[in-house]
Amino acid sequence: MVRINSNWIAACAALLLTPSASALEIFACEPEYAALLTELAPEAEVYSATTALQDPHHVQARPSLIAKMRKADLAVCAGAALEVGWLPVLQMKANNRKLRDGQPGMFYAADQVETLDQLTQVDRTMGDVHPEGNPHLHFSPYRMLTIAQALAQRLGEIDPANKASYQANLAAFEQRWTEATAKWEAKAAPLRGQGVIAYHTAFRYLFDWLGIEQRGDLEPKPGLPPTSAHLASLVELANSGQVKAVIHTRFQDPRGANWLAQRSELPVLALPYSTGSEGIDNLYQLYDQVIDALLAELTS
Ligand SMILES: [Zn+2]
Structure with a gap:
């Protein structure tokens, strides 16, 4: 007599029944x-x-x-x-x-x-x-x-x-x-031509798309953290009236941005960079939050 293991049968049945095996x-x-x-x-x-x-x-x-x-x-x-x-x-x-x-x-x-x-x-x-x-x-x-x-x-x-x-x-x-x-695009139209100082080129495509102008970078060179000499060189720009905010992502060290903000009237804007945390579940919510934050800070 051939004995078939019932576990084996159950395993086969489960495989057949699983729709996306x-x-x-x-x-x-x-x-x-x-x-x-x-x-x-x-x-x-x-x-x-x-x-x-x-x-x-x-x-x-x-x-x-x-x-x-x-x-x-x-x-x-x-x-x-x-x-x-x-x-x-x-x-x-x-x-x-x-x-x-x-x-x-x-x-x-x-x-x-x-x-x-x-x-x-x-x-x-x-x-x-x-x-x-x-x-x-x-x-x-x-x-x-x-x-x-x-x-x-x-x-x-x-x-x-x-x-x-x-x-x-x-x-x-x-x-x-x-x-x-x-x-x-319709909502973000008032952002066109607004100047900012930002950290790295993390928002390069966002700024390019919405016509925001990054007039200064907290990094002295790409990939290098802000130095005190470099930050000092940005104080004049920060007070020139040509920029509305200092922007960084939430994964970047805020100290450079905060230092500059203390020496100017500029607000610091820590923008979400991606999805999957802080209540941002998808790309739509990410774009919504970033655009809303920019509008609140740059056009008020
Ligand atoms: Zn990069």
């Missing part, structure tokens, strides 16, 4: 791409390597990140050397063939769009610059749309069984995002 495991380098993935692949298990309160330039290649990367079917990262200090280490240690550069499983957002501020010549005296252009792409709604289109395509390549649903999710995202973009 093939749900993708996706590794996002930054929470903004985890948020985009949630729009396009809500069934997937998405893990973000960083939070909105972490500086994405500087991340430790922790064992937990290596373990996540080892299991992932797809990794989605900003690219343009944003993660140059940590992603290659993760890729090497995770040793996941699917996520090697050039494989379909390794998706870089910056490769899908034209970046701002590309440099043809870079030398060490320029600081920690991004020669492939600015990688802080996610405040460009048009670039995010292009990235979403390329990402939906890539999801379909990696998981052909669900290709149609990725395309349907993309279509829904395109419609809602395009409508939201028009509303944001």
Whole structure:
């Protein structure tokens, strides 16, 4: 008599009954791409390597990140050397063939769009610059749309069984995002031409999109923290009437901005940089909050 293990039968039945047994495991380098993935692949298990309160330039290649990367079917990262200090280490240690550069499983957002501020010549005296252009792409709604289109395509390549649903999710995202973009632009119109001092080029695309002018940078050189000599050199600009606020992200050290604010009448604005914390659950809420905060501070 052939005995069939009943546990085995139960396991088979469970597999057959699980609708998305093939749900993708996706590794996002930054929470903004985890948020985009949630729009396009809500069934997937998405893990973000960083939070909105972490500086994405500087991340430790922790064992937990290596373990996540080892299991992932797809990794989605900003690219343009944003993660140059940590992603290659993760890729090497995770040793996941699917996520090697050039494989379909390794998706870089910056490769899908034209970046701002590309440099043809870079030398060490320029600081920690991004020669492939600015990688802080996610405040460009048009670039995010292009990235979403390329990402939906890539999801379909990696998981052909669900290709149609990725395309349907993309279509829904395109419609809602395009409508939201028009509303944001109308609302943010008073921000055009307003001057600010900011920290790094973290909001480069936001300012470019909304016509805000970054007239000073708290960094003496890209990637270098503010020095007292450099901050002192900004006092005149801060008091010139040409800028309305000192802006930094919530992951950056506020001391330089606060120092400058104490020597001028300028308010300090700590803007949220990404999704997934502080009650910001998706890209729409992120854009809403940032635009509302800018309007309140720069146009009052
Ligand atoms: Zn940067």
